Amino acid sequence: MKNSRLRALVVKEFKQTLRDKITLAILLVMPIVELFIIGFAVNMDIKHVWTAVFDQSRSQDSREMIRSFTSSNYFDIKLYANSVNEVNEAVQAGYAKIGVIIPSDYASKIHGGRNTKLQVIVDATDSLSANSAMAAAQTLGILKSNELLRQQAMRHGINLSGQLVEMRTKLWYNPDFVTSWYMIPGIMGLLLSISLITLMGMAIVREAEQGTLEQLLVTPMQAWELLLSKICPYIIIGYLQIVLSLVIGMIFFDMPFVGSLPLFMLLTFFYVVSDLAFGIMISTFSDNQLQALQLSTFIILPSVMLSGFIFPIESMPKFFQFLSWTFPVTFYNDLARQIILKGGGMEYVWDDVVALCIFIAVVFTSSVVKFKKKFVP
Numbered sequence: 001m002k003n004s005r006l007r008a009l010v011v012k013e014f015k016q017t018l019r020d021k022i023t024l025a026i027l028l029v030m031p032i033v034e035l036f037i038i039g040f041a042v043n044m045d046i047k048h049v050w051t052a053v054f055d056q057s058r059s060q061d062s063r064e065m066i067r068s069f070t071s072s073n074y075f076d077i078k079l080y081a082n083s084v085n086e087v088n089e090a091v092q093a094g095y096a097k098i099g100v101i102i103p104s105d106y107a108s109k110i111h112g113g114r115n116t117k118l119q120v121i122v123d124a125t126d127s128l129s130a131n132s133a134m135a136a137a138q139t140l141g142i143l144k145s146n147e148l149l150r151q152q153a154m155r156h157g158i159n160l161s162g163q164l165v166e167m168r169t170k171l172w173y174n175p176d177f178v179t180s181w182y183m184i185p186g187i188m189g190l191l192l193s194i195s196l197i198t199l200m201g202m203a204i205v206r207e208a209e210q211g212t213l214e215q216l217l218v219t220p221m222q223a224w225e226l227l228l229s230k231i232c233p234y235i236i237i238g239y240l241q242i243v244l245s246l247v248i249g250m251i252f253f254d255m256p257f258v259g260s261l262p263l264f265m266l267l268t269f270f271y272v273v274s275d276l277a278f279g280i281m282i283s284t285f286s287d288n289q290l291q292a293l294q295l296s297t298f299i300i301l302p303s304v305m306l307s308g309f310i311f312p313i314e315s316m317p318k319f320f321q322f323l324s325w326t327f328p329v330t331f332y333n334d335l336a337r338q339i340i341l342k343g344g345g346m347e348y349v350w351d352d353v354v355a356l357c358i359f360i361a362v363v364f365t366s367s368v369v370k371f372k373k374k375f376v377p
Contacts, residue, residue, distance in 0.1 A: 037305050037320070046132035046315050052079040052087045052096035059107035065118075065165070068144055069100065074136035076314070087121065091172065093348050094338060097123045097314075098133050110148050110164050117168045124174040125182055125341045129312050134169055141167040173258075173341050181256070184249040185336035186309040189329045191245065192238050193275055194300055200234055200279025201292040204371075209288060224368045231276045238272035239265070258343035267335060267349065270356040274328035277364040284370035303327040308334070331355045 051069065055062050069075040078096055081087045087099040099121035103109075109116040120137050124130040145163045174181050204227075242265070249255040257264075278299065286292035305311065306324040313324050324330045331352040338344040338352075346353075 037302055046129050046312060047073050048076045048314050049074060049098055049129055049133045049312075050078045050096045050314055051075040051098040051100060052081050052090040053077055053100045053102070054081040054084060054087045055102045056104040057102050057106040061107040061110060062102045065102060065106070065144065066100075068140055072136060072140060074133065091121050091123050092342060092344065094123070094334060094342075097126070097129055097312075098137070100137075113164070115164060115166060117166045120167050120169045122169055122171050124171040124177060125337055126312060127174065127177040127179050127182055128310075129315075130171065130174075130177065137167045137169065141165045178254075180249070180253040181341060182337070184245065184253060184255050185340050186307075186333050188242055188245045189271065189307070189332040189336060190304060190309060191241055192272060192332075193303060193329045195241065196234055196238055196272065196275040197279045197282065197300060198293060198296040199237075200230070200276045201282035201286065201296050202289045203230060203234075204280065204283040205286050205289050205292045223372050224364075227280055227364075227368060227371065230280075231273065234276055235269070235272050238275070239268070242268055255340070257340055259339035260345065263346065264336070264339045267339075267353055268332075270353055270360065271328055271332040271335070274356050274359045274363070277360050277367060278328070280367040281363050281370070284367055284374055303329050306330070325355070328356055328359050 053066055053069075055066065066077065070077055075098060079086070079090050081090065081099075084101060087096070087101060090096040091099045099119075101119040101121070103116060103118070106116050106118075118141070120134075122130045122134055142163065144165045148164045171177075246257070250257060279296070282292055282295045282299065286295055302323075306313070306316070306320055307327055307330040308324070309329070313321055313330070316324070335349045335352040338348050342348075
């Protein structure tokens with residue numbers, strides 16, 4: 001008798017799960033999505049690092065040196081600069097992670113068998129990418145030196161020794177490779193994403209389950225006003241999380257704050273609202289709090305891996321790079337690291353702010369429309 005009751009309960013629960021289409025879809029789709037992301041996008045072998053080059057020599061030899069960089073697949077030349085300042089600006093703006101400056105006497109020195117030094121500027125805010133790029137650049141210097149020494153020996157019959165091409169690296173922003181400095185701004189964005197999307201997604205559904213949402217809908221308040229009133233308390237919660245994270249990072253991990261704190265706090269507002277708009281969108285697709293939690297998890301997990309929080313976006317396949325732009329945390333990570341670690345101003349983060357504003361406009365407007373169709377009679 002007990003076994004038959006147990007079987008009946010199991011069958012009933014299984015049928016209930018099958019009827020819950022959203023839950024069933026998430027359970028089936030989530031493993032597939034996560035495996036594809038981990039298999040294709042997550043890559044510890046950092047390649048295709050964005051690079052800016054200033055070739056002062058402009059010779060056949062310097063062009064061969066640049067080809068050595070590109071053929072290694074570790075460096076993608078994004079900018080051929082016309083000055084050292086242009087290289088510095090590209091690294092500061094995040095358009096390039098590596099800046100390579102070839103001296104004007106490069107060709108004459110290597111043909112004369114003398115040592116020549118290439119300056120390699122490394123954006124060390126991302127210690128993983130910086131370490132990989134430094135090692136690849138040093139290896140290129142050694143390989144190029146050995147090739148030139150063999151050519152000299154064949155041409156002149158003289159066996160030379162030493163390193164003709166030397167890479168002199170300059171580490172910017174995080175010269176000691178303190179991993180926590182790079183991780184903390186990303187963790188702040190991640191914490192906001194987890195808490196705000198989940199809480200906002202469940203809040204409206206909870207009121208619908210309790211019947212209090214219907215009482216609000218019979219008032220003269222418009223749908224967008226109702227949703228805006230729901231957002232405001234969570235904005236305060238988001239700012240409290242940011243302040244606590246900054247205090248902990250700066251006191252316990254000695255993280256520097258190089259840029260403008262008022263600017264950072266102002267621009268954080270757009271990210272907080274974008275997360276809350278995401279949460280509202282989730283609530284309009286959910287019938288209960290469990291579904292809202294499941295949908296939030298389904299959104300948050302890919303955003304963690306594709307946002308550049310741990311793995312550089314430029315090392316991912318193009319499809320996943322485009323997919324990463326659909327998550328607001330991607331833009332906030334760039335914004336936070338630019339202001340906190342690099343001291344960048346609005347001129348370096350305006351594109352991230354514009355992207356967040358577009359996201360808010362599209363998602364919040366869509367949420368209002370979907371909310372009216374679902375809840376407003």
